[in-house]
Amino acid sequence: MxxxxxxxxxxxxxxxxxxxxxxxxxxxxxxxxxxxxxxxxxxxxxxxxxxxxxxxxxxxxxxxxxxxxxxxxxxxxxxxxxxxFPGESATTADVNAEVLDLFAALRRLPARERTALVLVKSYGYSHRRVAELLGVPDTTVNNLVHRGLQRVRALLEVTE
Amino acid sequence: MNLDQRFVAAGDVLDLATAHATPSAPPAEHRRARRLVVAGAAAVLAAGGAAWWARPPAPGHGSMTSVPQPSAAQIWVPPSSIDRIEVDPSFFESGTRQYGQMRSPSGQVFGVGVGENLLGTLPSDRDRRTVDGTTFGRFEEMSVAVYTAVNECTAVGVQTVEPAWSDEVMAVLAAVHLEAGTVSVRLPAGWTSLGSGPVVPVIRIQFDATIDGHPATYQLKEAVGQPLGSLEGPVGGLIPVDVGDSPGWLGNGEARVLRWERDGVALQLAATNVTTDEILRVATSLVQMPLDRARSSAPPAAAGSTATTTALIPVSQPASCPTNRTLTITNP
Incomplete structure (x- = not known):
């Protein structure tokens, strides 16, 4: 054995x-x-x-x-x-200011939008993978990412 | 730094921060949880496994030894372009874990999973009942219940969203027979087997299709050489439909999910905001293509990021137990 x-x-x-x-x-x-x-x-x-x-x-x-x-x-x-998110403690003082702005914007997003957006945009996960992890349909992930990205762009006043 | 670069940098910062996080005064449950995690991690590290909080590899790349996929396998793909194609890794050694599905007379789909017995005996705090000589323990979280039975070698779990110990649950539990490494489910009248087989790497394809001017994004999941029941999917309600010449099953939840078999491939197609006619037309338009050719036709980033699966480590067991598990689901 x-x-x-x-x-x-x-x-x-x-x-x-x-x-x-x-x-x-x-x-x-x-x-x-x-x-x-x-x-x-x-x-x-x-x-x-x-x-x-x-x-x-x-x-x-x-x-x-x-x-x-x-x-x-x-x-x-x-x-x-x-x-x-990082940016609120001394240990993250070296984080790029543009990234800190992004964290500030992400904090203001609804939780589901923020989760889907970070998994897709920061880690490159496929919508399918995120959908299975979060237990939602793929199209819901698509909508969450789309809306989240729109909000982040508006909050950061980014036009790219 | 553009917005995409900022997102990637944010991911790096979060990974780094969580690797060194020192939360303040966690509640008792979490302190206990952390001790268990540490114990688990210690066992993992002692076994030469992955570091618990080690910085993970880039998404899509397995952290274990990669092995090539059967690239010549014929899969079904849309006639138009593919947005993304992935081959899921499997955590389990082939043959040690089997999965199947069956449909009840009321249209509910039940899943059944079989693997080595790692439980020993059923936990004493479990809601238990003995059905036709086999004792099942019920365990529910997030509205999916699992009814588990074990012998020295094997554990079997029946998954359902049906109410606890309902008539249909009792009927299917009475149909489960467990002996050494073999689980057989002899379905009663009115039930239908969707098949069973080993859990194998699954191929996933994402693509856009437009039917009568209505565009939608479709998700296709397929397992080569496996019956439909082995393709793990949601348990719940399904109705029978015809997909071309093949019998299939349609789920009408938040997403429309179509499941069928074609030329030895188990397929599942899902989309939201589409009609039954649209999803059926997309399903019947699929064409066969070797896996490696399909991968090369997808965008490079998607194809390149997911072209591998992982080597598998067996779970050991008593010498008297068989190496593999078998699951058969027999129609009435």
């Missing part, structure tokens, strides 16, 4: 290295750095605990993202924490 823990960890590592990164990026885009990172950690912890079941589910990454959303909601709902 071989060691099951090792190989299960291997498989989970593969999930984390690919889908786990997407989940973290999506949650950070939606809820900001602090809450998004915490929610991603909590969601992946749940995924690790329930991996035996999640691994035989359809679209496990989307499922883990939804767990992350449920873990983030108490922060958003009860503490009314604002979405925080």
């Amino acid at each position: 071989t060691t099951p823990e090792r190989t299960v960890a291997d498989e989970f590592a593969r999930f984390v290295a690919d889908a786990g990164v997407s989940v973290r990026r999506a949650l950070v885009a939606r809820y900001g750095v602090d809450v998004g990172t915490e929610a991603a950690a909590a969601a992946l912890a749940v995924a690790w605990e329930r991996w035996a079941q999640i691994r035989i589910m359809d679209r496990p990454a989307g499922y883990v993202y939804r767990i992350g959303q449920s873990r983030a909601r108490p922060h958003v709902r009860w503490r009314r924490r604002a979405v925080q």
